[in-house]
Amino acid sequence: MPTGLLNGALLGLLAVVSALSLLIVGNRLVRRHRQRRRERIAAPVRGLLLQLLCAEEDEQSELLHRLAETDRRTWAALEPTLTALLGKVAGGARTALVRLYELRGAAVDAVADLSSRSAVRRGRAAQVLGQLRHRPAAPSLCRLLADRDPEVRLAAARALGRCGGPESVPYLLEALHGPRAVPPAAVTRALVSLGLDVQRSVAAGLEHPEPLARAVSIEVLGATGAVSHTSEIVRALREEPQTEVRIKAARALGRLGMPDGLEPLLAAVRPGQSVALRMVGAGALGALGAVAATGPLAELLGDPDPHVAATGARALLQLGPEGQAALHAVAEDRSHRQAAAQARAVLAESAVGAARHDVRAEVAL
Structure with a gap:
């Protein structure tokens, strides 16, 4: 390659690198400016928020109404802090924050934002509704599991883990498949978070046509101590054609600790089975x-x-x-x-x- 062309290519590459560096720095400056602007706008009411979190229940009413009546600009600046606090506080402080959202009508606004054209607004709305444990939003969040944006799908799955119910389980299991699939770990965490109330619906997933849905269902049943469904898990270990599902079943039987798991686990460690299944089966026998x-x-x-x-x-x-x-x-x-x-x-x-x-x-x- 001639020296002139080589120098030109190097200069062009240098220009691209410089432009990307300037773009990155510019984005950081913009984000920092926006954050400082939000902090400046929210500053006058931060003291009220701190008082609310520390106040006794009979002292909260006036503070709640003063915060709920703030203008839209101040509320928008304060809301990221409120959303973060919802996931960190408990007891009376959390109850106060939920009441504040209710007085403001923020839950209704968040449900409306689930249909926004902005992926950021859809994801933020899902996060807020999950933190509020707003059960009426569950059907809309189920539909959001198929959103075109992967971050929004994750936010919807996490939110359903807090505000969903038995009717959400089939949607979460179905979300494991297709071009817009939700990662199995996120679905598993959501189903485990729903607790004992959904065990029967999760057990129905053992009949799902997709192996991944069956595997996740078994893992959730083991993690939530679903001893009443031991027989279904035993049957999966004995009859399931997919090795990965059998491995999940063996691990679940070890966690459940029921005597019914002994014989199928002994069969799972015999020669002729896959190495992975024999290893998990042996570990499950120890846990048993x-x-x-x-x-x-x-x-x-x-x-x-x-x-x-x-x-x-x-x-x-x-x-x-x-x-x-x-x-x-x-x-x-x-x-x-x-x-x-x-x-x-x-x-x-x-x-x-x-x-x-x-x-x-x-x-x-």
Whole structure:
């Protein structure tokens, strides 16, 4: 390439880099200017807000009305602070903030903003409605799970975790699929946040045609302690064609801790199953704490896959004295070197952990 063309290309690249740098700096300055402007506008009423948060219930009425009657410009500047506070305070302070929003009519405005052309306004409205736990907004938030903006979809899922109910569960599970899918972690957190009231609706997700929806449903049932649905999870572990769903079922059975999970988990750790399922199944047997699993777990110590063997050894430690006795017996058996080495390694690891715990306890004293 001629020297002139090379210099021209370098100068052009330098100009692009400089323009991008100026753009980034400019955006930061604009954001900082807007933030300072909001703080300046909201400053006259910040003291009232602090008084409201600290006031007793019988002292809040006048403060609430004074804040609710602020002009639109001041309210718009104060609202980001209010929204942030809603997620941080509890008790009487939170109740006061919710009443302030109600007096202002902000919940009604937020529901209207869910249909705004601005993605920022839609997302902010979803956040506010979730923080307010405004149950009437749930149907509109369900529709927002298919929004064209991914951040708005996330905001809608989080909001439904606070203000949704059983009727929101099918929409959240359906949101896991398609070109506008919501990340599984966000859907799982939302469903877990909804608690015990939606367990039956979540259990219905075990019949969903999509494996991801079935997997999320099982994970939520395990995380929320849905012991009444143990039989459905057992059936999923035994009959589900998708390995990932079976792995979720095995982990859930370990969390639920019901005796019904013992036999299917023992079947899940046998040779012929996937390594991932055998590992999770072994860990679940340890969490289950069933002494009857001691023998099968001890057999895993000599497994050809070192990950399965290590998981089985750690699971034996969770079984208490019986599991530890099995580990010592295998460690002393020189006829099975691999299993003995695995047992000794886990026992040594356990001893080091116990010693560290003792040292911390002595230092604390």
